Amino acid sequence: MFSLKKKTRLRNKIIIRSFFSQLAWKVLGWTILGVSLALCGGFFGNKEFISQDIFGKVYQTLTRSKDQSLHKFFLGENTTDRQNLLLYTLVFIWVIILLNIIIILINLGLRLRDKYIENNKFYLHNGGVFFLNSLARIASCVVLTLCFISAQTLILILLFISFYTWFSAKKFNEPQTENFLIWQDPLVRKIIICSTVVILLLPFVYDRVETARQQINQQANQDSFSKLGNLVKNLVNSVPLVKVIFDSLAELNSFIHWIVLVWFIRTVILGRISEYNDFWTNVDNTAKQATDFKQFYYYQKLLSEASITSSKPDIPTQVKKLIILGDYGFLQITPQFLKKEYLEKELNKQEHEDILREFSDKIKKIIEFINFLPRRLNPNGNNQYLQKEVDFLTFCLFNEFQSFEEIEHTEQLILAS
Structure with missing residues (x-):
């Protein structure tokens, strides 16, 4: 302390x-x-x-x-x-x-x-x-x-x-x-x-x-x-x-x-x-982008965990992977720093599995951060100024942050305030 x-x-x-x-x-x-x-x-x-x-x-x-x-x-x-x-x-x-x-x-x-x-x-x-x-x-x-x-x-x-x-x-x-x-x-x-x-x-x-x-x-x-x-x-x-x-x-x-x-x-x-x-229009639009991002993630998670052993076989696993990885709409609304870090560079074959796992883990933490902001800063949702702060930090998450460390740093500052 x-x-x-x-x-x-x-x-x-x-x-x-x-x-x-x-x-x-x-x-x-x-x-x-x-x-x-x-x-x-x-x-x-x-x-x-x-x-x-x-x-x-x-x-x-x-x-x-x-x-x-x-x-x-x-x-x-x-x-x-x-x-x-x-x-x-x-x-x-x-x-x-x-x-x-x-x-x-x-x-x-x-x-x-x-x-x-x-x-x-x-x-x-x-x-x-x-x-x-x-x-x-x-x-x-x-x-x-x-x-x-x-x-x-x-x-x-x-x-x-x-x-x-x-x-x-x-x-x-x-x-x-x-x-x-x-x-x-x-x-x-x-x-x-x-x-x-x-x-x-x-x-x-x-x-x-x-x-x-x-x-x-x-x-x-x-x-x-x-x-x-x-x-x-x-x-x-x-x-x-x-x-x-x-x-x-x-x-x-x-x-x-x-x-x-x-x-x-x-x-x-x-x-x-x-x-x-x-x-402020761009900031407000980012709130919708964050909602779409979470919904895409939950949809993909549900799709990846769908059962293939039931009496009514679901979509084959390989097809599900192609749908998840090829969903361009999801990649388009991913935070800028995450796209630059994982999606805009050449990878070796040995790195594919580790990078994909890191990418998925960070997406999960990003969604946790998105949910954390209103819960911590404006729990009742009645304060317009605090809601502006929530929306702006969400905007920074998708457009201004340059690394995942900035998310962790911002979270620490919020917890310490």
């Missing part, structure tokens, strides 16, 4: 250390990003740095254009406007830090309370934790979009995404928590691509429109101006929408950036709702 308590305390210390180390990395990363953006925005001096048109110089070199500036195609109309947007960015960064702290503390409290669920997916899909993580993801999308106020802030956010991607891939990122703004996230890539296209494509369109407009004005002063030219000129000057597009094309970029942000926030909301529902 003393040894078990000692192991429990050690396990709790490891969990606490893991969660707080992740929290420290996340807070440190977002804080560095916030301070870097503040320095870049001139909050500590050098206010004109954020208005330097780095990409514009590159664009002028490539297109041999002397007057074109890419800076007006970023968010914000002037330095003051960009600093205000940057201030909003810093507010969202501190909101993300606060949300991360709250999420980690709630997640840690749930882990220490339950003691026997090792897979953190259960807590990540807890209603409150999932909602807070969704808010953090939306806030991170806002931060990413607001960083398109200048080339400098864009470079900073891209470096931060690279750091966060590296962090999420490290082994110390255990237990698994949600990390946003990583390159593997298709939403991050889409926002960057769409906003970059706005910055790079609009200048070309703007150049062509200005050239066409100048040509129309020049030809309008000539006597040989064609009827078609007069029609185009009158169309530009008389139709309000066309005139606005010609006169205010450079100012449309901010509107497009905001449209992109609103669209992807909508995508986040719908995607998160779907992810949450799909997860």
Whole structure:
């Protein structure tokens, strides 16, 4: 008993250390990003740095254009406007830090309370934790979009995404928590691509429109101006929408950036709702899979023990073996680790009998574990939260566990709780 308590305390210390180390990395990363953006925005001096048109110089070199500036195609109309947007960015960064702290503390409290669920997916899909993580993801999308106020802030956010991607891939990122703004996230890539296209494509369109407009004005002063030219000129000057597009094309970029942000926030909301529902649907479906698994087993056991010595001979033994071993429906719903261990590798002839016996013994123990979970955790069947735990552990049994030892380990944790 003393040894078990000692192991429990050690396990709790490891969990606490893991969660707080992740929290420290996340807070440190977002804080560095916030301070870097503040320095870049001139909050500590050098206010004109954020208005330097780095990409514009590159664009002028490539297109041999002397007057074109890419800076007006970023968010914000002037330095003051960009600093205000940057201030909003810093507010969202501190909101993300606060949300991360709250999420980690709630997640840690749930882990220490339950003691026997090792897979953190259960807590990540807890209603409150999932909602807070969704808010953090939306806030991170806002931060990413607001960083398109200048080339400098864009470079900073891209470096931060690279750091966060590296962090999420490290082994110390255990237990698994949600990390946003990583390159593997298709939403991050889409926002960057769409906003970059706005910055790079609009200048070309703007150049062509200005050239066409100048040509129309020049030809309008000539006597040989064609009827078609007069029609185009009158169309530009008389139709309000066309005139606005010609006169205010450079100012449309901010509107497009905001449209992109609103669209992807909508995508986040719908995607998160779907992810949450799909997860618990899969967990619920696994309960049915466990029932089918038990029924298949009992059916096969009954079939294998059928008498062949009675006055009415039953199915011959060899035929029964073929039915049992060839029942593909049963093999399909077998836990993943058991299929990998016994059904997805080549065996020697000498191993066949021993492997088959081990396979059958483990199936029997798995069914005992399936029956053990509700009997131990939710004996009355009235507690919905405890039933969720039972269903999730059953889900882990069939989909997440990597070896039979994890079943035994989970059973010991349940008995010790």
